[in-house]
Amino acid sequence: MNYISQKITIAIVLSGLVGCSSVNEQDSRPYVGVGLVQSELQPRVIGGEADYEGRSQGAEVTVGVPLGKRVSLEATLADLGEVDFGQDRSLAYHSADVGLAVEVPLTKSLSVYGKAALGYLDTEAKGLAANDLYSLHRSVSAGVQASGDNWAARVGYSSWDEDAKGLTVSLLHRIGKNTRSQANAGVAMQPQYEPTVQQAQPVEMLPNAPSYLYFAPLSGALSIDENRQLLSWASSAKGSHVEITGFADSTTDGERAAMYADLRAQTVASALRSRFSNLTVSVKPSQVVPAGEPWSAQQLINRRVEIRWTN
Structure with a gap:
């Protein structure tokens, strides 16, 4: 199977998720979000064509369900955008993955987070000597999260195997009313x-x-x-x-x-x-x-x- 490799030097994801709690308190509320992705990509040689560079904009949707005090199950659909090389030649990137996200608190409102997921990458080639490519991929994210009672902001680094890498910035919120009780x-x-x-x-x-x-x-x-x-x-x-x-x-x-x-x-x-x-x-x-x-x-x-x- 051929792989299309991309290098993302800047990726900014702004998400509106309904619900995130303080990192030091257990919160069982699910969250869902949408985001904007802005990327700068540099694909490698494709079907004998020369290397190309380009920028793209896309969007993502994320759904998360807490499994425990620090662990959540997250599913993400992302349109990484389309790189236009001119002369009716372009590459479009889409991904879907499911994985586990983990938070480790540093202070009352600050934590580090990490996410590991498995997913599917769809690379759509237009006007190039390459067919549409589909491949399984692994995605990894890590960064810092600042949290309030119903919101959180993340800054981190994400990688999809060797196909995509970049900086991510996210805003999160949870769904529903907080029903947590204190332990004592x-x-x-x-x-x-x-x-x-x-x-x-x-x-x-x-x-x-x-x-x-x-x-x-x-x-x-x-x-x-x-x-x-x-x-x-x-x-x-x-x-x-x-x-x-x-x-x-x-x-x-x-x-x-x-x-x-x-x-x-x-x-x-x-x-x-x-x-x-x-x-x-x-x-x-x-x-x-x-x-x-x-x-x-x-x-x-x-x-x-x-x-x-x-x-």
């Missing part, structure tokens, strides 16, 4: 998640001892929104001592439900202790809610946590 309740100490003013859900109002409901996930970890709500409420509350109680529904396995109730209460207590050093926090034994209670049939009953100010 310690997110309350991270300054980027400042509490916002949100109304807590009251259960009853007693003299000098208001009681509140708070819901924590079954995993024992608080999400970003739950931390915001909890800290906003605690910042405006009065008193220096808090009692926290987890509740379980009697219609479920009592021992298992009580274990999860204790875990949720401890999670909320840890978040409060981490943020408010002058607050005395105590966790009371979990309680089982009788099935006859009006609200015992609610789906969130096994996530109920009561926070009570005692002074």
Whole structure:
């Protein structure tokens, strides 16, 4: 099989991808993008013809699906453009590949990335002593990525075997809403998640001892929104001592439900202790809610946590 070799000295790819997350956080959202490719190519001898030089412009479309915290599966369709040699002679280049992209974080917003892929290269010759050529090819990319919460910018170097090489610059975004949860309740100490003013859900109002409901996930970890709500409420509350109680529904396995109730209460207590050093926090034994209670049939009953100010 004959190969057409190209040398790309400049390749600029501008992509509008819907979604990319901060490099230090796991994000399962897929991304898709389109890009512009501007290339300077220098094909070698083709069917006895002399060497030619030319420039081309093209476009690409990329779809990516995260497979893990740092690894994504990416598929790319690219039109590398057409090199016009004059006198109705030209070469057009198209490629399609699928591979794995990996990110390695350096700082909160900076990482290095690499991609290895296998694909198909279509070389279309017009007016030259050569037929259309098709070949399997390997593509490799590496560079630096700067990331925000929903975007990323890449600068790197790409190579398609010996057929194409060049510099790439990309803009990325992810599809959909970010549903990541933090690994633990310690997110309350991270300054980027400042509490916002949100109304807590009251259960009853007693003299000098208001009681509140708070819901924590079954995993024992608080999400970003739950931390915001909890800290906003605690910042405006009065008193220096808090009692926290987890509740379980009697219609479920009592021992298992009580274990999860204790875990949720401890999670909320840890978040409060981490943020408010002058607050005395105590966790009371979990309680089982009788099935006859009006609200015992609610789906969130096994996530109920009561926070009570005692002074």
